[in-house]
Amino acid sequence: MESKNSLESRLRAAGRRMTPQRKLILSILDQTGDHLDAEEVYRRAKQQNSNLNIATVYRTLSILKDMELIEQRYFARDHNVEYYESVNKGEHYHFTCLGCRKIIEVETPKIVQVQKEFSALTGAKFTHACVCFEGYCANCVNDEENLTL
Amino acid sequence: MESKNSLESRLRAAGRRMTPQRKLILSILDQTGDHLDAEEVYRRAKQQNSNLNIATVYRTLSILKDMELIEQRYFARDHNVEYYESVNKGEHYHFTCLGCRKIIEVETPKIVQVQKEFSALTGAKFTHACVCFEGYCANCVNDEENLTL
DNA sequence: TTGCTATTGCGAATCAATTGCAATAGCTGT
């Protein structure tokens, strides 16, 4: 189990401890292809460890994010809730459909290009980009047009 | 005063009323080139109307945003606070320096290109994009490298 | 096993933003 060892050694390297809670929470995000908020991670994890507390979920998500094992995202226009996904999936961005709430992943090199251009121009160094799109997916475009009549 | 009439007629068209509070709050955002959060808008507006309440500021910002007279933004990685700016400035994006907290505006056609490509590919329709970059500006890059030693 | 301390569960706290409500003030029509 490569990811378990990787997790353990990376935790150790940061002076942290391996706990069943951390293993569990990372495994949930590694296995699902979805984007989960803390509440949903908690719901799923609790099925396997009924003693788990949501504060532990928040603390663990924060650590896994710092260790760059998971990515934190915002979706939709009002960023009230934080979502998480495994980093395994590589660089991509997100489109949220206001009709069906589906999240579609967008792959493009153009965002990185923007960063490179701006770096070259100003000397700035990028550490993070938050990009999220909102609109109506192909299935929902028509419904939306009817609504605005 | 073109913008005042524009505001008044646009409010009327939406079945809303013109109030001194709304005039004041929009004028603050129209005059400054800055990005202000509700608290700062409130602080500035209160100097001209000491009776003003912050709930009114929040409500007004929300309405002006819906009417597309101002833009709501998030900055930095943790989107705790919402900032606002006038729409007059046209399409642009933002880079936040983690060193000096300066916000640098980024102009590029590439974000719109991403949207067009994705629309052509999938048939989706975009209504909004939230793009924010984070890193270190040219002045702060060196300091940051020294810190990580 | 023991001892050190990182981590957990739990409840309370945060804090930007929202909401319910009674009083007020725009606006329309007279």
Added chain:
DNA sequence: ACAGCTATTGCAATTGATTCGCAATAGCAA
């Protein structure tokens, strides 16, 4: 100018995701 309707305001209380303090617990190195 006035009356009546109702959108808007000020105020106080609430929300809700996230964070924090703390005592009990559990990793892990020796």
